[in-house]
Amino acid sequence: MAISDLRRQYTLGELTEEQLTAHPIALFNRWLQDAIDAGIPDPTAMTVATVASDGQPSQRIVLLKDVSEDGFVFFTNLGSRKAAELAANPKVSCHFPWFFMERQVRVCGTAEKLSLKENASYFLSRPKDSQIAAYASRQSQPLSAKTALLSQFSQLKQKFADKALPVPNFWGGYRIRPHQIEFWQGGKDRLHDRFEYNLAEGGRWQTQRLMP
Structure with missing residues (x-):
């Protein structure tokens, strides 16, 4: 079968005007909880897109670690490609691909660094092996062989076997x-439901239905 022939109907639900909330985060939280309750893999996974100085976009999957009316939070190595691109251009887009529920959410916004206190609070809550991995990996840098990374991880694990790791200054979060x-809610015969929230002056959100 040709890839172009692969298709199916989307019949799991619909999104109506009556289901919309005054603030989009309230609806997002409802959908996120639905994804968690449904047991889909990695419900907090989101694709984050940034743009390099030459205009080349780049995407990667990270995990959402907090969400509020202030925004969406994720953490990364501050020497990574995404961090370098955000330093030059903080405009960012992220995407939640809840395909198993025939839903997706697209977000456009501006990324800002979290405070040192926020970084420390989350870093110290991570499993120790995850903390060590943050030290072992110079994210996005070339690697001669995976054995080199595993050796670095093993050495650090031995070094900090009986003591706590300090919060690294090269690691942190963005909101x-x-x-x-x-x-976006999939619909029968490709008549999908799409509603877009846009932030207006005064902090109010305006909504409009989009063609599928």
Whole structure:
């Protein structure tokens, strides 16, 4: 069968005007909880897109670690490609691909660094092996062989076997402050439901239905 022939109907639900909330985060939290309750793999996984100085976009999957009306939070190595691109251009887009529920959410906003206190609070809550991995990996840098990374991880694990790791200054989080959020619900015969929230003056959100 040709890839172009692969298709199916989307019949799991619909999104109506009556289901919308005044603030998009309230609807997002409802959908996120639905994804968690449904037991889909990695419900907090989101694709984050940044843009390099030459205009080349880049995407990667990270895990959402907090969400509030202030925005969406994730953590990374501050020497990574994404961090370098955000330093030059903080405009960012992220995408939640809840395909198993025939839903997706697209977010556009501006990324800002978290405070040192916020970074420390989350880093110290991570499993110790995850903390060690953050020290072992110079994220996005070339690696001669995986054995080199595993050796570095093993050495650090032995070094910090009986003591706590300090919070690294090369690791931290970002909060994406949204100005646009779109909710997409698959529909029969490709008549999908799409609603876009846009942040207006005064901090109010305006909504509009989009063509599928």
